[in-house]
Amino acid sequence: MSRKKMDAIAIKHNDEIIDLQTAAALGIEGEPIELDNSDDALEVLRHSTAHLMAQAVTSLYTNAKFFVGPVVKEGFYYDFKVDEEIGEADLKKIEKQMINLAKKKFEIERYEITMEEAKLKFGNDELKLDVLKRIPDSKVSIYKQGDFEDLCRGPHLPNVRNIRFFKLLKIAGAYRGGDSKNEMLTRIYGIAFADKETLKNHMTMLLEAEKRDHRKIGAEMKLFTFREEVGAGFPIWLPAGARLRARLESLLFKAHRKRGYEPVRGPEMLRADLWKTSGHYQNYGENMYFTDIDDVEFGVKPMNCVGHIKAYEHDLHSYRDLPIKYFEYGVVHRHEMTGALHGLFRVREFTQDDAHIFCTLDQIEEQITEVLDFVDKIMSTFGFDYKMMISTKPEKAVGSDEIWESTIQSLKNAMDNNKLPYEIDEGGGAFYGPKIDIKITDAIGREWQCGTVQLDSNLPARFELEYNGENNDKIQPVMIHRAILGSFERFIGILTEHYAGEFPMFVAPTQVAIVPIAETHNAYAKELSDKLIDLGADSEIFSKNESLNKRIRTAEKGRVPMIIVIGDEEVENKTIAIRDRRTREQSNMSESDFLSLIHKKINEVNF
RNA sequence: GCUCACAUGGCUCAGAGGUAGAGCACUUCCUUGGUAAGGAAGAGGUCCCGGGUUCAAUUCCCGGUGUGAGCUCCA
Numbered sequence: 001m002s003r004k005k006m007d008a009i010a011i012k013h014n015d016e017i018i019d020l021q022t023a024a025a026l027g028i029e030g031e032p033i034e035l036d037n038s039d040d041a042l043e044v045l046r047h048s049t050a051h052l053m054a055q056a057v058t059s060l061y062t063n064a065k066f067f068v069g070p071v072v073k074e075g076f077y078y079d080f081k082v083d084e085e086i087g088e089a090d091l092k093k094i095e096k097q098m099i100n101l102a103k104k105k106f107e108i109e110r111y112e113i114t115m116e117e118a119k120l121k122f123g124n125d126e127l128k129l130d131v132l133k134r135i136p137d138s139k140v141s142i143y144k145q146g147d148f149e150d151l152c153r154g155p156h157l158p159n160v161r162n163i164r165f166f167k168l169l170k171i172a173g174a175y176r177g178g179d180s181k182n183e184m185l186t187r188i189y190g191i192a193f194a195d196k197e198t199l200k201n202h203m204t205m206l207l208e209a210e211k212r213d214h215r216k217i218g219a220e221m222k223l224f225t226f227r228e229e230v231g232a233g234f235p236i237w238l239p240a241g242a243r244l245r246a247r248l249e250s251l252l253f254k255a256h257r258k259r260g261y262e263p264v265r266g267p268e269m270l271r272a273d274l275w276k277t278s279g280h281y282q283n284y285g286e287n288m289y290f291t292d293i294d295d296v297e298f299g300v301k302p303m304n305c306v307g308h309i310k311a312y313e314h315d316l317h318s319y320r321d322l323p324i325k326y327f328e329y330g331v332v333h334r335h336e337m338t339g340a341l342h343g344l345f346r347v348r349e350f351t352q353d354d355a356h357i358f359c360t361l362d363q364i365e366e367q368i369t370e371v372l373d374f375v376d377k378i379m380s381t382f383g384f385d386y387k388m389m390i391s392t393k394p395e396k397a398v399g400s401d402e403i404w405e406s407t408i409q410s411l412k413n414a415m416d417n418n419k420l421p422y423e424i425d426e427g428g429g430a431f432y433g434p435k436i437d438i439k440i441t442d443a444i445g446r447e448w449q450c451g452t453v454q455l456d457s458n459l460p461a462r463f464e465l466e467y468n469g470e471n472n473d474k475i476q477p478v479m480i481h482r483a484i485l486g487s488f489e490r491f492i493g494i495l496t497e498h499y500a501g502e503f504p505m506f507v508a509p510t511q512v513a514i515v516p517i518a519e520t521h522n523a524y525a526k527e528l529s530d531k532l533i534d535l536g537a538d539s540e541i542f543s544k545n546e547s548l549n550k551r552i553r554t555a556e557k558g559r560v561p562m563i564i565v566i567g568d569e570e571v572e573n574k575t576i577a578i579r580d581r582r583t584r585e586q587s588n589m590s591e592s593d594f595l596s597l598i599h600k601k602i603n604e605v606n607f
Numbered sequence: 608g609c610u611c612a613c614a615u616g617g618c619u620c621a622g623a624g625g626u627a628g629a630g631c632a633c634u635u636c637c638u639u640g641g642u643a644a645g646g647a648a649g650a651g652g653u654c655c656c657g658g659g660u661u662c663a664a665u666u667c668c669c670g671g672u673g674u675g676a677g678c679u680c681c682a
Contacts, residue, residue: 072680131682153682172677173610180609228673337608518639553643567641
């Protein structure tokens with residue numbers, strides 16, 4: 001063996017990670033995988049770390065039985081059960097034991113047995129028997145380190161001593177096989193890296209994510225609140241949050257108008273018959289709220305499309321009118337599972353930046369392209385990277401397979417022709433059509449699902465929509481449903497975490513904090529504040545009867561993008577002193593320069 | 608929806624089977640200040656809701672509501 005192979009922890013053969021044990025047994029050769037932070041290396045490392053954890057748990061607790069312990073996106077986990085209760089506090093103890101075991105430098109050995117032998121070997125371990133039931137093969141592999149053995153497909157490290165930089169993160173319950181009908185097992189999540197530095201950075205990131213939690217920052221900045229007496233999942237927007245939201249709304253309103261969208265508005269509740277026509281009643285009914293009015297059943301809208309369809313139906317349309325683009329900040333209600341509710345990210349009432357484009361078949365591609373350009377403009381403005389996914393026909397769906405196939409193809413064409421990369425999510429589409437989902441990546445690397453573009457020929461068919469063609473023939477239009485932010489609620493939640501509450505001036509709830517030094521400067525403060533309102537900027541004057549230091553501190557903590565201080569000098573010379581919140585340094589400028597700076601900053605964004 | 612945990616002034620939290628406390632915030636007064644907490648006094652709580660156990664429940668038990676974590680990423 002070459003020196004390089006001595007350092008390898010596994011090899012890559014035919015694009016598959018094969019551990020050294022298996023490679024030796026089968027005589028396979030391939031590219032060496034070294035112990036670094038590459039995806040391949042981490043997969044092996046984390047998998048073995050999960051096993052080391054299992055070994056530690058086995059040695060610390062009685063009657064430990066293990067279910068599955070896979071590597072997942074943010075680390076690894078192992079589901080198991082033991083006779084004792086395990087809590088958060090025990091993680092340290094288990095970690096310590098893992099370190100002790102790693103120091104013993106056990107070789108990780110692999111051998112194969114037949115399914116029958118395995119069933120015999122794990123005869124009194126109902127969890128392993130369950131796992132075995134799910135394996136179609138006639139042979140299974142066993143990995144052994146010290147006196148600990150586990151049924152496992154691998155791949156694994158050659159030796160446990162390679163496991164050094166890891167952390168057990170949390171402990172939670174998880175149903176066996178993810179099915180709530182089954183018993184609850186204990187699940188411990190952990191993470192591992194090749195070096196200390198990366199582990200440390202990862203832990204810092206997790207801490208940072210916690211600090212950025214929009215529920216915490218939202219409360220601190222008085223953006224929104226939830227109240228038990230109001231009901232779960234129904235947000236209350238406080239003045240600061242409502243100002244931020246209004247800024248977003250107005251920026252976006254202009255952007256829509258420039259791109260040829262017309263505002264429309266549908267009612268919150270529509271007769272249930274309409275939801276039967278649309279298919280929502282049958283396919284989405286369990287997420288909807290229904291009520292009776294004078295013995296007629298009504299459904300609260302979970303989507304805005306039906307309202308927009310009714311707007312379309314008001315007129316006869318010519319092919320010359322298309323595309324018709326209707327948009328609405330549409331308030332929708334959806335019955336989400338209680339356990340799924342989470343701050344502004346998952347609520348039961350929210351407002352979508354929703355639009356429906358009615359167009360001809362020929363216009364689909366260009367319209368999709370235009371929407372994707374709109375998406376790009378907005379997401380890059382906020383500094384989000386994003387990627388796109390095409391979702392195909394789900395189990396519960398309306399419309400023929402032919403329609404589905406052709407519409408999916410149009411989406412792919414639009415993406416391909418614009419050289420946009422995408423992934424496919426099989427079965428992830430809406431019940432009425434395929435969609436492109438936009439997943440954005442925030443400042444600390446987390447992914448979020450926001451916008452969505454959905455192609456739909458089913459609703460136009462169900463509602464028998466039509467336009468007059470060149471030969472005065474009746475033709476059915478296609479609908480494109482699209483939302484870019486997704487919902488104001490979720491998007492503002494994401495923005496809050498993305499910026500850690502330090503919003504850029506064009507969306508910040510308050511643009512300027514004005515701190516007058518003494519009472520005699522209040523009048524000038526008010527004068528500035530009025531001028532700012534004329535520019536379209538909000539300010540807050542910190543003139544309470546507190547020490548200057550206290551008021552500066554309060555202003556700083558408010559995360560307002562710009563703080564200005566005014567005293568005798570400023571009043572006399574018509575200047576202002578700007579304080580940089582980050583460096584805590586001051587600089588002076590004339591009032592007019594200041595006002596034009598603010599004007600520039602709040603107008604520098606144009607979607 | 609399911610499992611577990613939690614629920615005490617506006618916020619963050621302490622506390623005991625005998626009807627409650629701190630810090631911040633709030634109010635008033637003093638302080639009239641040049642860049643991250645000046646001082647004093649004060650107001651504010653059906654201890655989430657309903658039922659049970661008890662001489663006595665905010666505290667223990669049951670149910671509900673709300674919140675948090677997890678339940679999808681398959682040896």
